[in-house]
Amino acid sequence: MATTKFKGTDVELLGNEVKVGDKAPEVTVVNSDGLGDVVVGGAQGVKQLIIVVPSLDTAVCAAETRNFNTKVAKLNGVKTTVVSMDLPFASGRFCAAEGIDNLTVASDFRNKEFAKAYGVLLGGSVLAGVTCRAIFAVDAKGIVTYKEIVPEITEEPNYDAAIAAVK
Numbered sequence: 001m002a003t004t005k006f007k008g009t010d011v012e013l014l015g016n017e018v019k020v021g022d023k024a025p026e027v028t029v030v031n032s033d034g035l036g037d038v039v040v041g042g043a044q045g046v047k048q049l050i051i052v053v054p055s056l057d058t059a060v061c062a063a064e065t066r067n068f069n070t071k072v073a074k075l076n077g078v079k080t081t082v083v084s085m086d087l088p089f090a091s092g093r094f095c096a097a098e099g100i101d102n103l104t105v106a107s108d109f110r111n112k113e114f115a116k117a118y119g120v121l122l123g124g125s126v127l128a129g130v131t132c133r134a135i136f137a138v139d140a141k142g143i144v145t146y147k148e149i150v151p152e153i154t155e156e157p158n159y160d161a162a163i164a165a166v167k
Helices: 059-074 088-098 113-118 159-166
Strands: 003-006 009-014 027-031 037-040 047-052 078-084 104-107 134-138 144-149
Touching: 027 113, 037 078, 037 104, 047 059, 047 113, 047 159, 059 078, 059 088, 059 159, 088 104, 134 159, 144 159
Parallel strands: 047 078, 078 104
Antiparallel strands: 003 009, 027 037, 027 104, 047 134, 134 144
């Protein structure tokens, strides 16, 4: 059983654990800009950086999204998507207010298909039903080349390692 921590307490991760070397599951999530479909994972012919956050309505998730928005602006040929359980309307307001325009912000709110397919759905805790904090890098052929499940949900990920994984 995979786990992470929330304020020092172990939290079970539900779903299929995806590992480096696995084929990245192809999943459709909802774009915060217009409620359209966004496909993440699978072989898309470009590298992908999939950033998973619990909710943009927290200081750490907001800071992480702002930081990645700046960092990925310098990358070419990398499709970057932030996935949360936030409603697309709230995500859209966040993006507009924060000037998030170098990456796609999407939601897995409908059926938690992404969270289950990637094994990032939080189980029995006060945060049950949202995602943990994680990063997946996927190559153009759809293979996971990097994975970070942030050990403590309240902390930011290793930005440098994630960016290096898609360079």
